[in-house]
Amino acid sequence: MHFTSKMAGTATVPPRDERETRLREAGYNLFNIPSEAVAVDLLTDSGTGTMSDDQWAAMVRGDEAYAGSESFANLEAAVREVMGIEHVVPAHQGRGAENVLYGALVEEGDVVLNNTHFDTTRAHVVENGGRPIDCPVDGALDPASTGDFLGNFDVECGRAAVEEMGEDRVPAVVVTITNNSAAGQPVSVENLREVRGFADEIDATMVVDACRFAENAHFVQRREPAFAGTSVADIAREQLSYADAVVMSGKKDGLVNIGGFVGLRDESLLDAVEQRAILYEGFLTYGGMAGRDLEAFAVGLREAVQESYLESRVDQVRELADLIEAAGLPVYRPVGGHAVYVDAGSAYAHVPDDRFPGQALAVDLYREGAVRGVELGSFAFPDTDRPEFVRLAVPRRTYHREHLEHVGETAAAVAERADRAVGYDIVAEPPMEELRHFSARLEPAD
Structure with a gap:
């Protein structure tokens, strides 16, 4: 293109x-x-990209209603279509979504496992009294390593942490796709299935940090033989189907300059997440975003899986x-x-x-x-x-x-x-x- x-x-x-x-x-x-x-700003790819003409056109339709915004309904429909997530709780950006979710999940003395925590994720776990533990696969942090899916979560590392801490202290297992802190390496669908099983074993919430879900799906299509003939759009939904909760920054694969959300399948968390969102982000049909940003976000999600x-x-x-x-x-x-x-x-x-x-x-x-x-x-x-x-x-x-x-x-x-x-x-x-x-x-x- x-x-x-x-x-x-x-x-x-x-x-x-x-x-x-x-x-x-x-x-x-x-x-x-x-x-x-x-001159050339490569500090981050978060919210620094260029929107398409279709996104700019969509912004004109922004419904700025405080409650019941039609623009939120459009974003919600896009999330369900592209990501297969039913419940959407909007936030102003990814770290706002992290605050809402981890504040509802993590208590003093808890342990949160992640393939590799990024900076704000780690900070939110610590802020809520938890201890972040990284479980990258062997070689993930070695620049001399080679492999198709060096972003994967090491389940045996996770089991060792659970044995040490006790499964009642592990409320969440997180997989970040792609794995930003491990050089942006992708995670396989096979690994996501394995982590899903591990989370079920210890009765933990499985969270996928989906900021770069579309890029991860692209690598799955290219590198995981079982998905060689599958569309990126279908892979995107498949890899997120294993999550109880999703944290999303629209500033990455939402292709917008601001915005994010918590996506939930686990309805037992929904009320707590919604109440924190109202307190910290805004009402449930805008979440700190203007209606025009909600509209651009909805278009960007669909463009991201092209x-x-x-x-x-x-x-x-x-x-x-x-x-x-x-x-x-x-x-x-x-x-x-x-x-x-x-x-x-x-x-x-x-x-x-x-x-x-x-x-x-x-x-x-x-x-x-x-x-x-x-x-x-x-x-x-x-x-x-x-x-x-x-x-x-x-x-x-x-x-x-x-x-x-x-x-x-x-x-x-x-x-x-x-x-x-x-x-x-x-x-x-x-x-x-x-x-x-x-x-x-x-x-x-x-």
Whole structure:
């Protein structure tokens, strides 16, 4: 699929001295860099993509009623059609949905199992008194590994945690598709079935974090033999059919700039989730979204499972990976569906983990070319033994070949100076360690 641009924005590379000043003023935290000073923004693919003309047209129909919005009914119909989920509780974005769901599920002393918790998921579990435990499969966090479904949940790891903690302390088993913290790797349908059985064994709620469900379905179609002749749309419904609850950020595979929801099959949770949603998000037929956003979300869900769109999406991410690798920086293979994960631990092997080699590489990408990515290693995930990754997440339907080439040229400049890279020390951070990478300030290490 090829896209035509119907709206254009400008982006420039600020002079090097300005980039250096911006870094110092930001405390070497790229979240503090204003977007006007970024040439290619790969910080996240969440809500940063470009909507289609059909989505913009749908926004005109937005019903802004506080209660009984027709636009919510349209979103609800799209969720049922595309995802096979009956009960939809809207939220303003994915972390709002996490707050609503995990606040209803998790109590003090509980344990939540996940193939690999992402930052906000981990924080919501901790905030509600729980302990997050990751159960990635062997090799998932090793940049040298190979495999079709390195995002899978290790059920034996889950059973070991249950044996230690007791099944009465495990209210939820979560599978994130694709597995963002494990380099965006996909999860097989076979693994989802296995996790469903495990959740039944311990009487736990099975949650699927479905932010990138369509991209995951694309990989299932390409890599899981049983689904080789199945449409992405059918696979999308199949993989979600094993979940009791779904957490969705529309800012990913909803192809919108804002929005999310909790989807439920388990009606025993519905009342508690709805009451939390009213308290924290808004009434049940808008959930913190404007009617126009609900309309765009409904259209985006249907567009997200179009196979031509997914092919172009995944191909662009793979193209970026090829350019970065050719420039001399190591990347995680196989490449996932939404981002390129650069192995900073190898590229900056001389920088110790407690000086955050991933953050050092992310800073250097900005310094050399005003390219913004995000560290997803020991800075973002303290005390979790994660690889030193820098994630370069590609916004959907936004950048063109020349943007990718600029990132490749920037990567080459970083690779050329890699032996001169320095690490960083944290000089100020918030009380909640799980969220420190959003606002902590750093300085170059001596």
